[in-house]
Each structure stands twice: as structure tokens, then as C-alpha cells.
Amino acid sequence: MKNARLIARLDIKGPNLIKGIHLEGLRVVGDPHQFALKYYDAGIDEIIYLDIVASLYQRNKLSDIIEKTVQDVFIPITVGGGLRTIDDIKHVLRCGADKVAINTAATKRPELIQEVAKKFGSQCIVLSIEAKRNGPDKWEVYTDNGREHTGLDVIEWAKYGASLGAGEILLTSIDKEGTRKGFDIELVTQVTTAVSIPVIASGGMGSIEDLISVIETSKVDAVAMADVLHYNRLSIQEIRKAAESRGFCRPRISLQKTQYDEKNYHS
């Protein structure tokens, strides 16, 4: 039985939640912490924060946002953007992140994947791949939000990353990202077939049908959603209901015996 995770992806620039198209043309949406809290309360499975300009300027300002979020959002948080060294990674983990997403630094020095896996465990490292189609059934790995070529083939890179110890792959289709025209299902199918680690499909979700078709057609393990949530086009409840009714997600059961009210914590 499938048990796909529903993930809210929040792209960050400076202090703001932003959204672009094809990872460009960025608009400010709001305060990332407030959005993360709203999604947590509505029952999202995980949060991903990606500082999408960090690697351009080689800096990382996500710490403040992570520290604020973990005060009241008690679900897994993955953080990426500009993480280059073991020390960078240690720092965001100490701020409260559970997993790190690495893209540029891994393409430049793949051994980093191995080092992180060895030190923090494979479950801690998400290989973030920005994929752009460059031919029939062919995609190239990009970095820096679709700005830089790497010459790497997506499928080969995914396999290599998994062999080095990556625990998951966040697979973003640059072609589909922000278009609301559905996931690049061929890309997702090829990557999920090539590797035996979980894959998160990202980029293109515009409707419930998009979600259903990517989970139905491929062996995808999780789906990342951004503007469909940020702009209230769909609610997490209706997305989950649709996925559960088709057997794509196990129901999230919360305390069926004793309904627990947060007010009671201090009694």
C-alpha cells in the first residue's frame, strides 16, 4: 500500500517566503513561520525550507527562521540552500532542522554526501536535484535555481548520489516549477525506477488530479507543494482526503482514544 507524504515546500529569500516560476521571477508571499504553522495545524506531514538565493551569495540566513519555526511546529523540517560544509550542516541541525537538502555543494564535491551520511546518518541527507529537460527522456542537473549547468545527467547523478549515501531525493522539475501544469511524470518515473531511496516530486502541482496522477503512475514517495498551498488554491484537508480515498496515503490518526487539548499540557 502506498503511503505518500504530503510536504509543504517554502522557498525563502532573506526573511520572506517567496514564489517564482521556473525558479525565477520571485514574489514575496509572506512570513515563512506563519505559513509553516498554518500548514502544521492543517496536518501537513513535513516542511521544507529552501533558501533559494543562499548559494548565489554563499550565505545562509535561514537560522532565524528555523529557530522560530521549531518553537511551535512539531513535525520534520528539512532545510537547504547554501549548505557547503559539515559545519554549515551541523549549524542548521543545531538550529532545529531534522534533515538537510544539498544541491550545489554536492555537485561540486560529491564526497560531501558520504561525509554527511557517515556523520549524521543517511536519513539526514536529502539530495536536492534541479532537473531541466534537454531531450527526449533526458534531463540535465542544474544548480543555483536553474542558473548553472553542471553537465550531469539527472538519472546518473541520482544513482550516484544514492550510492554515496543520500537518504532521499528532492526532485524539482525546473520546466514545471511554478507553472501549475502538473508534475514532470516521466522524470519522476525514471528517477524512482533508477534509485531505491525515497523520492520527493516537486514542481508543477496545480490541482488534485496532478497529485493523483504522479502518485498513481510513478513510485514516488512524497509530493512537495508550494504555490497551490501558499495562495490557498487547495486546502491540505481536501488534498489529503483525495489521496486517502484512493489509498495513496494512510490516514493520519491523532489520538483516537483521548482527544488531547494543548491547554491541558500544564494542568
Added chain:
Amino acid sequence: MTKKITIVDYGLGNMLSIGLAVKHCGADAVFSNSPAEIKNASYLILPGVGAFSAGMAQLNSLGIVDSLLEYAEMERPFLGICLGMQMLLESSNEFGHNAGLGIIPGKVEIIPTINNNHDFHKIPHIGWNNLILSSDKNTWSGTLLQNIGVGSSVYFLHSYLTILKNEKHCLANCDYNGIKIPAVLRRGLLYGCQFHPEKSGKVGLKIIHEFLKL
């Protein structure tokens, strides 16, 4: 008086989130790697994210293994989380053979990638899964899970599972594609959670709250 919970800080893992969850449940969280503080704690949490070998190496180099063992013998509330639970066992084969704390008899091995029906599944086991009774005869009353409904969803993130020598140490399981994974271990007031209560929303906070009442 506000309860003080000591969280073992050994340089690996998401201690902050556990501290915040403890605080959210109305107790004080203190991070420590001092052998004396660990031994004299009244509530102890051993967190864990990362590799078994790295975790044990850290505990050894900080010289806190004996304190953890002494604490465990004193029948005070002890909660190991994820790797912190796995290290309670005798050994693991993650990155070679490694000795654990040996508080609960058994070993840690990689999750089989194929179930009895030869269906393949992915590793790590990531995501929300439901807590089930470890056997028909088992009951959660009088334990950490006494106010948790059977079937409640909690968040797992791991590649290894525990193989217990004695089934009585298993309080709850989860089912991952037909593979039974021990989810909650128990030996007296010592508990281990394979999942992350600090990342399991309201169910997880409730479990931490129950721990504070032990």
C-alpha cells in the same frame, strides 16, 4: 515545582527540538554531557539522529557511558529516541560491528528491503505510521502509551530496526509493508521510541507529556 528533564547532549542529533517539546509540555529542559549530571538526573532523554557508530563513539569519548548505565539501573524515567533507543541495545552492524549500551538485550540491523511476499520497499523508512500493539496479550495501560489510542500516527525516519531477544521488551510495533518494526521498547521505567515524538505533532507531544508523568 517544574520538573527538570536532562537531555544528553553528545553533539549529534536534534536536541533543540526535543528540548522545545519538553518545554511545550510544561517542564524544564537541561542539556548536559556531564557524567555526574546524567547520573543524578531525575528524568533522562537520550536523543539521536545519525549513525550508530558515530553516536557510540561520542558517548565513549565524552566518558558518559558508565553514567548512562548507572542511571538505567536506578529505575528512573529514561527515554531513548530513535538512535538513542537503538544504542540501548547490545550491538549494531551499521558501518561495521559496534557495541551498544546493552541495557536491552538484542541487536540493531538494517531493515530488510523485501517482505515475506517478496515485495520490495524503500529504505530509509520515512513517514507517518501507526502504532499497534506488539501482541494480542499486550496492553498499554500503566505505560507511556496509556493515553495513546492504538493506531495513532507518529513520524519515523530510520534505516535500522531493533531485533529483541525478549519480546516482553516490545510495547508497540508498526507495520512497514509487512515488516514488523519495534516502535516502542520498555524495560521498567526505561523506554525507547524508534519514531520521533518531538516531530509527531500532537500525538508525540502527548507521549512526551506522559513521560513527564512517570
